[in-house]
Amino acid sequence: MAQTLKDLEVQYVKVFINSIQELNIVDTGSVFYELARWDASIATYFIVTNCLGISVIERCGGDDQKKRILPDCILMKKSICFGLTEPNNGSDATGLQSTAKKVEGGFVLNGQKRWIGNGTFADYIIIWARNVDEGNKIQGFVVEKGSSGLKTSKIENKFSIRMVQKYNFLLLMLYSADIELKDVFVPYHNRLEKALDFASGANNILKHSRIQVAWLAAGVGAGAVEAAHRYSLERKQFGKPIASFQASQEKLASMISSVNAMILTCHRVSLLYQRGKASMGQIAMAKAYCTKTSRQVCSLARELCGGNGILLENHVMKQFMDMEGIHTYEGTYDINNLVGAREITGIAAFR
Ligand SMILES: Cc1cc2nc3c(=O)[nH]c(=O)nc-3n(C[C@H](O)[C@H](O)[C@H](O)COP(=O)(O)OP(=O)(O)OC[C@H]3O[C@@H](n4cnc5c(N)ncnc54)[C@H](O)[C@@H]3O)c2cc1C
Known part of the structure; x- marks a missing residue:
């Protein structure tokens, strides 16, 4: 039987996930940048899958968990x-x-x-979840689909990162969920053995994935600039393309400089991370800088496109909303800036 478009897309995505496993952090970041130029939802889906989900098992899981879950x-x-x-x-x-409370053979989880x-x-x-039998330390537990007491529901009416809710193959993907856990049993072999507390568990993963989110933000900005650039050459006012006006040219030059600054920030922090020299503060500030800058870029790109800038077909509005x-x-x-400022001052402005 002939392959459907859906089959081909599934195969493509499998090859994609498999191949980015082999890349270093700069190369992976560049892939997220490129994906986000077109669609931040798809890039986010891969960040959740690779940099959060798979990475947790790789970094915090034991050998048995890696063998059982990763392939x-x-x-x-x-x-x-x-x-x-949590709510x-x-x-x-x-x-x-x-x-999480210890019971015979494992743990019982409760929460939202x-x-x-x-x-x-x-x-x-x-x-x-907090392991109440180990000093309330925040540890990681793998809950399997279909576990008794587990309830998940889609968060409706999301107006950002929403394109995949419409797109055929990815229809089910990247739904943001509310999750309820009522006495959910997790067998002992599904506790992440190297995630002993917040620092060695969740925070350790966020350190690496925030770099990829910074690359993604840079890509979203680049996509918005490209769309605005295209539009400004096509759209005529006063008998000339709007790209010929000095005010438009200043916007284009300033947006492109901002994208370049984001790329350089991401590249620098990725290299530091690769050498084991990036601090959490440097990574957090890179993420904060890139999302703030990309947000400004998307806003300027939208402005350059005038009224048509708020139409989905001109691409900038989608980038704007996704940012x-x-x-x-x-x-x-x-919070990311405060994490950076805590390192700069030695004073924590939050717990
Ligand atoms: C599209 C999307 C996808 C997500 N995916 C995931 C996921 O896969 N997994 C997951 O675990 N989470 C996920 N999240 C959750 C996300 O990490 C949280 O939304 C984020 O940490 C902020 O929490 P909050 O929304 O409760 O905002 P709040 O914490 O309520 O913050 C509200 C405002 O108060 C400010 N604020 C709070 N405390 C301080 C302070 N001390 N000083 C100064 N300002 C402060 C914040 O900066 C913000 O502006 C996702 C969120 C979104 C929107």
């Missing part, structure tokens, strides 16, 4: 997600309230999670 996730036979945020604990992630990308359909849901979600996820702009 199917890398081949996209199974999907994975990262559940840290009442977003920025204040270390105050999270979900609990919110905004979990891929959470509605993931086969493996990584839940960060709102990216500016907030993986730590808000404020």
Whole structure:
């Protein structure tokens, strides 16, 4: 039987996931940059799968967990997600309230999670919860789809990072989920053995994935500039393309300089990370700088396109809306800057 477009897309995505496993952080970042130039939702899907889900098992899992879980996730036979945020604990992630209690053969988990990308359909849901029997330390547990007491539901009416809700093959992907855990049993072999506390677990993963989010933000900005550049050459006012006016040219030059600055920031922090020399503060500030700058770039690109700039077909509005979600996820702009400022001053402005 002839292959459908869907089959081809599935194959393409599998090859993609498999191949980025082999890349270094600069190369992976460049891939996210390129994906985000076109669509931040798809880039985000891969960040959740690779940099959050798969990375957790690689870095915090034991040998048995790696053998059991990773191959199917890398081949996209199974999907994975990262559940840290809770309804009442977003920025204040270390105050999270979900609990894990030891019982015979494993743990029982209770709590709620919110905004979990891929959470509605993931086969493996990584839940960060306080182990009440080990000093309330925040540890990682792999909850499997279909576990008794596990309930997931899609967050409706999202107006950012939403394109995949319409796109055929990726229809199910990147739904942000609310998750409820009521006495969910997790066998002992599904506790992440190297995630002993917040620093060695969730925070260790965010350090690496925030770099990729910075690359993604740079890509979103680049996509908006390209669309505005194209539009400004086609659109005529006063008998000439709007690109011929000095005010438009200043906008284009300034947007392109901003994209270049984001790329250089991402490249620098990635190289430092590769050499084991990037601090959490440097990474957090890079993420904050790139999402703020990309947001400004998208806004300017929209302005350059005039009224037509708010139409989806001119691409800039989608980039503009997507930047709102990216500016907030993986730590808000404020929190990432405060993480950096804590290193600069030696004073923590938050817990
Ligand atoms: C599209 C999307 C996808 C996401 N995917 C995931 C995922 O896969 N997994 C996951 O675990 N989470 C995910 N998140 C959650 C995300 O990480 C949180 O939204 C984020 O950490 C902010 O938390 P909050 O939304 O509760 O905002 P809040 O913490 O309520 O913050 C609201 C505002 O207050 C500010 N604020 C809070 N505290 C301070 C302070 N001390 N000083 C100064 N300002 C402060 C914030 O900067 C922000 O502007 C996702 C979110 C979105 C929007």
